Amino acid sequence: MRLRFHCQNRVGILRDIVAHFADYGLNVARGEVGGEQGNAIYLHVPHLLNAQLVTLKPELEAVPGVFAVRRVGLMPSERRHLELDALLSSLTDPVMSIDMEGQVVAANRAAGQLLGVRIDEVPGLSLDRYLPDLDLPELVRRNNARVNGLRVTLRDTTFLADIAPLHREHLDDVASLAGAVVTLHRAERIGERIYQVQRQELRGFEAIFQASPRLEALTREARRMAPLDAPLLIQGETGTGKELLARACHLASPRGQAPFMALNCAGLPESMAETELFGYAPGAFEGARPEGKLGLLELTAGGTIFLDEVGEMSPRLQAKLLRFLQDGGFRRVGSDEETWLDVRVICATQQDLPRLCAEGRFRHDLFHRLNVLSLVVPPLRDCRDGIPALAEHFIDRAARQIGCPLPALSAAALARLEAYPWPGNVRQLENVLFQAVSLCDGARIEPLHLRLPEVGEGPLLAGLELSGSLAEIMGAVEQRVLAALYPRFPSSRQLARRLGVSHTTIANKLRRHGIGGEEGDA
Template identity: 35%
Template sequence: MNIHLGRDLASLNLALDALDEWVVVVDESAKILFINQPYAQFLGVKRETSYGRYVVDVIENTRMHLVVENGQEELSKLQEIRGRHMIANRYPIRQAGKVIGAIGFVLYHDTHEWRQMNTQIKALVSELDFYRRALDKEQTGAHYHINDLIGRSPLIKAVNEKIKKVAGGDASVLIRGESGTGKELYAHALHLLSERSKAPFIKINCAAIPENLLESELFGYAEGAFTGAKRGGKQGKFQLADKGTLFLDEIGDMPLTMQAKLLRVLQDREIEAVGSNRLVKIDVRLVTATHQPLEKLVEAGEFREDLYYRINVVSVDLPPLRDRREDIPALAEHFLNRLAARTGRRAPKLTADALTRMLEYAWPGNVREMENAIESAFYLSQGYKISLQALPSSLTAGVSVVDKSLVQGTLKEQLAMAEKDILEQALITCKGNRQLAAKMLGIGKTTIYDKLSRYELTNESFIG
């Protein structure tokens, strides 16, 4: 044996013997290759004589041989040895894709020890939550900064730059985008970048409040204004947002009668509470959002044209996730890291086939749908990998597992291949009608022509 190698192995043995955790290593036949001295001592065996023995004959209720057989890791599993319940982790050892053994760790020597550790962790998490809640109370109500908005695609970079440019003024901003694209998050970021960042950020969803209550929610009411009114009255969202920002989400769902009253407030910069005849001056920056085409609502007489121009001084259009697929890996990593921080678990990684499917999927629910999918997979998966099978069935229906050996090339190259496949499928579905394919994919006519040219998709068999 090489002298240095022998010395290294001896040092490794000493290090593993010094651990509180008990360690065992088996080969592909589930025979013991190594066991550290504390574990051997507890088992009542001599370490040297245990080497080469079948692990089942040495360790009571072991599952090391099963890990070798099925290649599946087992985390935080109960195991009874000599009348004591312990908690163990077991991992397969692979070489060139083949399982050649397994390694196991007994982390907690009894369940009481684990419960003590769990109690300490819960106490620390509780303390952290206390300070977080205390900090939140001091905040203005906006929580998402521009740096929290994940994405390096050209489309998102352009949106972020536009937000930075308009944040410093008081112009009304209309944020447009499909459901789930993050309109509210951008309203938060706009407020925190503005000169009003220390003042309140107040939000209200116009679609979630009945028409007969919306006026009092926005403008407040005086004492005795109606049956059930609070003594002393109640401030509305405009009063609460004074000197700050008021975010009206789903502005396209606001009833016409309320649109007229909102327009008057924006023109006069003063509000009149329900049941009061007193006008109150307000200083509020208005940010609105909608997923609806307001221009069509104006044409149909369902949205006031004068209000449309009042709220649409600056328009910010958020791209759907399908138009910025290159952001998907970074978004997935962000959501997984956030879940890991919340739960105290190590952040898992997406396998190549899971990431490939996420890049191919259309994401009709956009970033919100993706966040929900990641959270579901996070809790349903075990270990440090999220496989294709762990993704929600809505993503994987009719999809077979992709052979990892087929996933080749850089991320940019894989994204390009996925985009090309999606374009081809859309054109086949639309029988070569490029404009119809563009509409189905939610992209512009110019965009699809550019992409078809880039990928040299000019086959007359599917392009009309």
């Protein structure tokens, strides 16, 4: 029988309570002190009968400082043990507690299955049998701190081990080390977990605006190519959304539930790009982590790797990537061990790869391997008919993020957006409109809120629709010219002087094209 004594925390109270059980010839097998302020005592008296408790209870409650006595189902340590067992059993990763001799003190069911023994046979096992090349107690003493991602091989399976030291007292005292808790994560599942964290950021084809016929055609092509398990090359200028398109293709493929990892090859030193992509072996170079490092390819096992700016790859990396595309194999930096993986490769570039091949800066064979399937993302200046819908979407999103009322886009501001050549494409449009919403303190976004850097007058007419009459074409040109100049000359008189025409003529034209509102007459 287990009893809980709600009592005063005073010297000698436990002795006074236990004395009554001794008088009745009852052995107290175990005792624990608990409660928030040590105001509870738990006793396990195995042979205490109900009839005896009825007789004893008044005597026990008469002990000075004892307020109440009642039966309980479990001692606090027993409850914690059961809760811990339930928690550990629910974990799919093997978890073990070891002492400073390297012997297993406790483990969960997954660890028992990994070691090939029943759960009750785990305590007392020496990990030396399973990890002969790793002295875990020495590693714990040497580091005296948590170790994450230690690469170990146990029963022919590769794991990343997290090792948390256990101290009896002072956390920084090696002498107080009592052991460690070891959690083993299967290496191939690490990328899966990272991906699940990132997955909420991933968006499919529904996130790609298709207001322009060219974007609609691109999306139709991408939907057809997405399920095909072959390399995909996406070409387009900076800011056109190549990575967004790659993510959409991944999500629409049979690999959509597996990891998607991205690496931008531009600006990375060759050694860093190689270790990021392929990983490295333990002790591969000075300063390397002793347990080595998994590369993005291994973290992406079964999924899709996205290599942005692939044209910036060094010749050495091009050769390693070509070999991986040919047979799925590679070697980590500093390792002679071959690793084979099933990963789909999607690459993107804003460079002219055939020209780079002709100049000897990109391998012909790698280009042909990558160019099995290809998509070309058009620049924003070639999709001007989609700018109104894009602008509306970005303004709405910016207003939500900033937490301000949704402003309207004036006709003059829209004309300015449609006239601009957009060297930064959709990304630049989004940034410009976010800034415009933050600058706008009224109900409408006007041209003066659009901070557009000068890029020259030449591209101003790029993408101009030429299907109408000459008068309609000239009217469109006139509208773009006025919309482009009005922010710098924000009145009809200033603009008239700039263009060398009468104030009345400019005022009429501004009204006709809806530029500047009533201020156009000033």
